[in-house]
Amino acid sequence: MKNTASFAAYKKSPNRSIKHSTYFETYDELFGRYRGKPITFVEIGVLGGGSLFMWREFFGEQARIIGIDLNPNAKKWEKDGFEIFIGSQSDEAFWQEVKQAVGPMDVVLDDGGHTYEQQIVTTEMLLDNIKDGGMLVVEDTHTSYMPGFGPKKYSFMRYVAQIMDRMHYRFSKISGPTDNRVWSVQVFESIVAFHINRDASNRVSAVTDNGGAHDNAVDFRHADNSAYGRLSRVYRESDALKKIPGVRPLALFVKDILSRAKGSGRVSRFFR
Ligand SMILES: C[S@@+](CC[C@H](N)C(=O)[O-])C[C@H]1O[C@@H](n2cnc3c(N)ncnc32)[C@H](O)[C@@H]1O
Structure with missing residues (x-):
């Protein structure tokens, strides 16, 4: 944890941020390749503003850092050069406005209210707005195993499992509901990342043959x-x-x- 770039940025932030001790390796692994690049990064959940400064330190001055929160007080961070949108992540109309205003996003990190409804609506509304090569990351996914965050039947991790099932139904020899929005799903402790690669996730999945010499090997x-x-x-x-x-x-x-x-x-x- 201590020798990660994200932890160093976290400690350097002038304002309070709350991140779990196991998240920093995951942040470095997922987000490291965007450092120093002119990306659009969106974090849901501003609270005391600490993580906005952390991400600016981590990604660098070229990154556009955007915060989303229900609390109108978060608007004050605009004076520090962050873009802030006030609304609920479970409100579909709100996301339409944000998408219109922000345009395509490279990375979205959901550290908002952590209910299944909030996590699922956010994912459903933003997957089509992530750039190719980008990702949508949901953290604190352990709430799927905790009381008080929604009906277990529709927990976020069950929704993730459904997406993974539907990715497999892209294979042309089986039929069932498919999901072509997500190229891959990466699962860490309490963090799930959806990676976007539209060319690959919309390709017909079928057996291919490289045309090489056939020596009649027995399967x-x-x-x-x-x-x-x-x-x-x-x-x-x-x-x-x-x-x-x-x-x-x-x-x-x-x-x-x-x-x-x-x-x-x-x-x-x-x-x-
Ligand atoms: C865990 S805190 C964010 C912490 C911050 N990212 C950090 O690292 O310091 C969660 C934030 O999500 C916001 N929030 C809760 N429900 C929300 C919702 N429905 N839509 C948008 N933001 C919400 C809360 O107001 C709170 O500021």
């Missing part, structure tokens, strides 16, 4: 002598079988049943 996934292995081999090696109507869905059904039986006994202990 050992299908080489074992279990009932699953044998059945799978019979199906894969028989073009005639594959052509019979209804055989493919039946084969997939049997494959699924056998694979469930095969795996569950060994790995269930890791889910306790």
